């Protein structure tokens with residue numbers, strides 16, 4: 001219990017103002033169709049949900065996250081337009097994704113500390129590679145892990161992951177803690193959007209023809225998770241450089 005309390009202190013942060021979403025999903029996914037643990041289910045061609053794939057390693061992942069956070073703390077990056085993002089972020093791996101007034105890009109160094117980003121914990125890399133291989137991306141070697149922390153009301157608007165060099169490599173996205181609604185659209189922002197609930201331990205992998213699909217997260221609902229407290233943690237793995 002003491003261990004959980006410590007994790008929750010380190011995972012938590014300043015309070016956030018709830019935000020409203022402008023996202024309007026146009027069709028619904030049925031979570032119960034995809035509830036069997038670790039059986040990959042195709043969301044659309046090239047995109048898969050592996051329910052509970054990370055559940056067994058959850059404590060290890062959260063433990064290793066503390067080591068990363070001790071070197072690169074949470075921060076709310078600025079959008080190029082100058083607004084603070086509602087999701088708090090940090091990075092580990094050779095490359096880290098950053099956003100500021102100059103735009104979106106990958107850097108080898110944390111702008112806050114001037115030091116290289118913390119190393120990617122072996123538990124992170126192994127999980128990402130194993131999830132990717134399970135759905136056919138056997139050569140995936142992530143060099144970047146963007147770590148997102150959602151507090152109540154935090155959201156990620158529909159966007160494409162397109163700052164990476166090689167779109168033949170997939171995205172691997174791991175959910176820990178509170179559940180959130182994942183939006184998965186098409187190749188244009190205006191395309192219809194599927195929605196599905198992402199729960200603790202779920203992993204989504206998208207690549208191939210799905211690699212550049214728009215996606216996002218609806219504002220996080222308040223809640224309490226035994227391992228993360230009042231937040232959702234997402235680990236997004238990419239082969240960026």
Ligand SMILES: O=C(O)CCC(=O)C(=O)O
Pocket residue numbers: 146148156161173175182215216217234236
């Ligand atoms: O939190 C998530 O599940 C998605 C994160 C994401 O899309 C990103 O970091 O680019």
Ligand SMILES: [Mn+2]
Pocket residue numbers: 159160161215
């Ligand atoms: Mn993304």
